[in-house]
Amino acid sequence: MLNFKIERTPAPRWAVVVIPIVAVLVTFLLCSILVLMAGANPFAAFYNFIVTPLSSQVSALEVLVKSTPLILTGMAVTFAFTAGYFNIGAEGQLYAGAIAATWVGITFTNLPGIVMIPLMVVAGFAGGVLWALIPALLKVKLKVDEVVTTLLMNSIIMFFVSFLLNGPWRSPVSGWPQSAEISDAAHFARLFPKSRLHIGFIIALLVVVIVYILIKRTPLGLKMRASGASLTGAQFAGIDTTRTMLIAALVSGGIAGLAGAVEIGGIHFHLIESISNGFGYTGIIVATLGSLHPIGATIAAMFIGLIGTGSQTVSRVLGVPVYLGDVVQNTLLLVTLAMFLLQNYRIKRV
Amino acid sequence: MDTFLVGLIAATLRVATPLIFGTLGELFCERAGILNLGIEGTMFFGAFTGFAVAATSGSVWLGLLAALLSGALAGLLMSLFSVKLGVNQHVSGLGITLLLTALSLYGFRLIFGESQVNPSIEGFKQLSIFSGSPILGPIFSQYLLTYIAIALIPVVGWVIYKTNLGLQIRAVGENPEATDAAGLNVVRLRTLALVIGGSLMAVGGAFLSIAQLGSFTFGIIAGRGWVCIALIIFANWQPNKVLWGALLFGGVSALQLRLQGMGFKLPYEVFLALPYIVTIIALTIGGRNAQAPAAMLKPYRRE
Secondary structure: OOOEEEOOOOOOOOOOOOHHHHHHHHHHHHHHHHHHHHHOOOOHHHHHOHHHHHHHHHHHHHHHHHHHHHHHHHHHHHHHHOOOOOOHHHHHHHHHHHHHHHHHHOOOOOHHHHHHHHHHHHHHHHHHHHHHHHHHHHHHOOOOOHHHHHHHHHHHHHHHHHEEEEHHOOOOOOOOOOOOOOOHHHHHOOOOOOOOOEEEHHHHHHHHHHHHHHHHHOOHHHHHHHHHHHHHHHHHHHOOHHHHHHHHHHHHHHHHHHHEEEEEEEHHHHOOOOOOHHHHHHHHHHHHOOOOOOOHHHHHHHHHHHHHHHHHHHHHHHHHOHHHHHHHHHHHHHHHHHHHHHEEEEEEEE | OOOOHHHHHHHHHHHHHOOOOOOOHHOOOOOOOOOOOOOHHHHHHHHHHHHHHHHHHHOHHHHHOOOOHHHHHHHHHHHHHHHHHHHHHHHHHHHHHHHHHHHHHHHHHHHOOOOOOOOOOOOEEEEEOOOOOOHHHHEEEEHHHHHHHHHHHHHHHHHHHHHHHHHHHHHHHHOHHHHHOOOOOHHHHHHHHHHHHHHHHHHHHHHHHHHOOOOOOOOOOOHHHHHHHHHHHOOOOOOHHHHHHHHHHHHHHHHHHHHHHOOOOOHHHHHHHHHHHHHHHHHHHHHHOOOOOOOOOOOOOOO
């Protein structure tokens, strides 16, 4: 078993386009087994995954609603990973942003929307930066592994959210642990009638453009890419890698915080424990599927939003458990990871 | 000794059990140079497989065996990506956690339907060793897996430090190039470590579903895998120190549950978050003399 070895050879150009398509096909093939186990037709299932969500305007917009936080966490992860900082903490930073935005929304209730919403966005970014600060400082100053610290910070903030919602912030009118609702002025404007799509999506697209410019067109981006490619190499080239990594880590945290802020202002309107359905972790999938390219990651986020919307249809129409969507999404990640290696390596029998 | 303290000690051992299994499992992986972030999903998958097989076959022993095998499978999957293909360990580990979690949820709904009432089984029984004694009786009235977990600690220590296999696993985690040059198969050794590690993690998860709870809930693991990642640093990658970290964590959790039950109005979340905060502090202070395996996170590929 597993009798093969891997050799390095450059990939042909067409591979970049073909690999994602092949990965999707392989994923569907693997997941058909699960669909068959549920006694449903795999073709019907994948039709409902891919085509049905796009067949009406409302559900097509819902795909964008679902992809909004994923675009942001995907950008957060892309930004940090590009600089070689393995931020696994987007999930926690998202919650920090959500807490900060909620605080603004329930505290300054007299503010008009035009002031309120930008303030929430800034607060969300600041919350994410703050939560990313401790692991980032520990990494650059004391060389403490960021993977473990950011992961632990995710758990810590969940206890803090639970504390807020069962204690000081608990809404007296609700039976559930949730905060008071943010003021009406703090509700993000909707973009279309009959759809939940809100200005958070526009914010997400703006962030994509900014991240693209920062990474590809600025000296900072060059330093980040150099540090990510080879830390010692970047240091030999005279790059202040400590500063570069610190900036990358904090901006990454801020972008993840934005995801929390837009979910509060656009979808939930109060803090609850289940704001994120693992969006921070999915951001790692999004960034990886997009090969750490902002545009690629955006497409990946929209595709995952599509699968997320589709899984509800599949579940309703075919009676397949809704978690099929999660299985498809994560299988796609692993298949693509394997395929990316095939892009640069050839497998040979030994 | 009053009943409060006796109950606390008994509960501490119970809470520590899945953590000991998980941490020892992760120890095998990390000693071989692989940070296995698949642990959270592997424990969840073990809890699900153990429960599903126990419920459908009617035998908790078959459930335990199935959990063990499911963990070995999870280890093989991690090996395929992180060892054979040399994918970034963070991404492949998290991907495996997410995939195994989703697969377990899908399988659970497929087998048990969308019922609001959680299905339950008659799980493992507690074994009383000193049933007559008022103090030792309740403390040593534990599930078989708890006794096994504690007994495993010296066994794993022996395997890691005193056997050829342990030496080879440590070697491959410290310096795979030299290990390869010495004629050992790096891929095979790392795969073996991941398979052993995965099996232990999955049994830790199954302890919750087929012994302690007798049911499977979606929040059954609730970050215990991440706690194990922290505990292993706390234990400085040494098997014998795993016990103290697990007992400390178990003790704090058991204590906060009891204080809450007695009506103390304290934010119990502080206690729950404490072990994580302590670990970050321990990492910071002990970071410089931490004995992490030198080749951890580095994929090995013959050029």
